[in-house]
Amino acid sequence: MVATRLLIVGGGIHGTFFARALTQEAGFAADDLIVLDPWNKPAQAWRRRCHTVGMTHLRSTSSHNMGTDFRSLRRWAAERGYDPEVHFREPYARPSLEVFHAHLDHLIDTTGIDARYRTGTAQRLRRNGRSWMVDTETETIAAESVLLATGPGKPKLPAWAHRPQIRHVYDADIEDAEADDRNIAVIGGGISAWQYACRRSVRNTVTVLSPHEIRRSMFDSDPGYMGPKKLRGFLQKTVPDRETELIDARRPGSIPPDLETKVRARIADKSLRFLVCNIRSMVSDTSGITLTTTASATLGPFDEVICATGFCGQHAADSLIASTAVDAGFPCSDSGYPLLQPDLSWSEGLYVSGGAAALTLGPTAGNIIGAHKAFAMLRDTLT
Numbered sequence: 001m002v003a004t005r006l007l008i009v010g011g012g013i014h015g016t017f018f019a020r021a022l023t024q025e026a027g028f029a030a031d032d033l034i035v036l037d038p039w040n041k042p043a044q045a046w047r048r049r050c051h052t053v054g055m056t057h058l059r060s061t062s063s064h065n066m067g068t069d070f071r072s073l074r075r076w077a078a079e080r081g082y083d084p085e086v087h088f089r090e091p092y093a094r095p096s097l098e099v100f101h102a103h104l105d106h107l108i109d110t111t112g113i114d115a116r117y118r119t120g121t122a123q124r125l126r127r128n129g130r131s132w133m134v135d136t137e138t139e140t141i142a143a144e145s146v147l148l149a150t151g152p153g154k155p156k157l158p159a160w161a162h163r164p165q166i167r168h169v170y171d172a173d174i175e176d177a178e179a180d181d182r183n184i185a186v187i188g189g190g191i192s193a194w195q196y197a198c199r200r201s202v203r204n205t206v207t208v209l210s211p212h213e214i215r216r217s218m219f220d221s222d223p224g225y226m227g228p229k230k231l232r233g234f235l236q237k238t239v240p241d242r243e244t245e246l247i248d249a250r251r252p253g254s255i256p257p258d259l260e261t262k263v264r265a266r267i268a269d270k271s272l273r274f275l276v277c278n279i280r281s282m283v284s285d286t287s288g289i290t291l292t293t294t295a296s297a298t299l300g301p302f303d304e305v306i307c308a309t310g311f312c313g314q315h316a317a318d319s320l321i322a323s324t325a326v327d328a329g330f331p332c333s334d335s336g337y338p339l340l341q342p343d344l345s346w347s348e349g350l351y352v353s354g355g356a357a358a359l360t361l362g363p364t365a366g367n368i369i370g371a372h373k374a375f376a377m378l379r380d381t382l383t
């Protein structure tokens with residue numbers, strides 16, 4: 001059995017943010033830390049997703065970077081001669097993925113925290129005396145404290161799409177199956193759908209099938225919740241009202257203005273096709289995959305149908321958070337969010353960061369700014 005002072009479950013954006021900041025800024029000894037993740041590299045799940053959709057710039061401002069100082073990325077990039085015209089897109093100086101990752105890799109290299117990453121998936125979490133016991137596929141890790149940073153959950157598919165022929169853009173092996181000169185349907189109307197459609201349309205015929213018209217929004221949720229302006233009122237509400245407000249404050253299925261411009265140009269020059277419809281069912285035969293809409297129109301056949309229809313949420317029914325809630329009897333909201341104390345603890349020595357902490361941190365909990373906020377709240381507790 002392995003023992004550690006702190007175990008971070010999930011080495012994605014949030015887990016890596018904590019590991020780096022704790023060791024480099026809060027005096028936490030790296031040897032007292034383990035980060036557990038099925039991927040063998042920090043933030044690899046995030047890197048793969050960004051690569052798959054062909055993302056070039058982040059949607060959020062350069063202030064929301066992997067250092068705790070909001071100026072860290074801009075300052076680091078200036079020192080290394082990154083051209084701001086190329087690497088910080090206005091408005092909000094949104095960083096290129098290239099500079100964001102170079103900065104992240106620099107932070108990882110200077111701390112050596114990648115050496116603290118351990119490959120595995122936490123399957124069960126239980127209390128044993130004063131320790132938390134985390135079972136993976138191959139071992140048990142005993143930890144004085146555990147931070148759950150397990151991300152947005154599994155890719156979510158519409159009911160009709162639970163068939164082997166239909167893929168989700170964030171399936172772990174999606175790129176391995178990629179081919180050119182295909183007739184592709186992309187299901188969804190958000191940033192992932194449109195980015196992926198733009199990338200694949202360079203060498204394929206791509207039709208985006210969205211349940212709604214193109215919706216423009218600079219950010220994926222109301223930015224007022226990043227600060228006290230809206231967060232104070234949110235936190236004064238009852239849990240059911242907060243759950244409703246979370247839905248209202250998010251802007252799923254929206255794209256920022258620069259992507260909208262690109263998409264509309266592609267539609268106008270016919271290098272992308274776009275149809276507003278809802279899919280009801282699919283059939284697959286030797287000619288490909290044929291889709292039927294709720295208005296009984298038939299579309300296809302397509303060689304590939306790729307859903308960009310979001311995530312289930314890390315608090316979904318089959319998640320580690322849900323199984324821990326059942327096993328330990330910890331409190332959850334009706335839709336499965338863990339009910340955390342204001343300091344993000346769910347029980348003694350057990351903490352949550354990421355989208356699952358949204359009832360405490362608001363709609364931006366799952367974003368990069370959510371990691372900044374969670375770290376600010378937990379820094380003293382964890383050290």
Ligand SMILES: Cc1cc2nc3c(=O)[nH]c(=O)nc-3n(C[C@H](O)[C@H](O)[C@H](O)COP(=O)(O)OP(=O)(O)OC[C@H]3O[C@@H](n4cnc5c(N)ncnc54)[C@H](O)[C@@H]3O)c2cc1C
Pocket residue numbers: 009010011012013014015036037038039043044045046049050053055057058059060064120121122123149150151152192320353354355366367368369
């Ligand atoms: C394409 C894309 C672009 C985005 N762009 C932005 C942006 O510009 N700005 C912004 O603020 N936000 C953005 N987001 C939203 C958000 O910042 C990301 O989803 C980010 O990855 C969330 O960080 P996370 O650590 O919660 O999740 P992840 O980065 O997904 O990390 C979670 C990690 O936990 C691991 N894990 C899960 N379950 C277990 C388990 N049981 N045991 C061990 N490990 C486990 C996973 O393998 C994963 O590595 C974007 C999201 C996507 C999908």
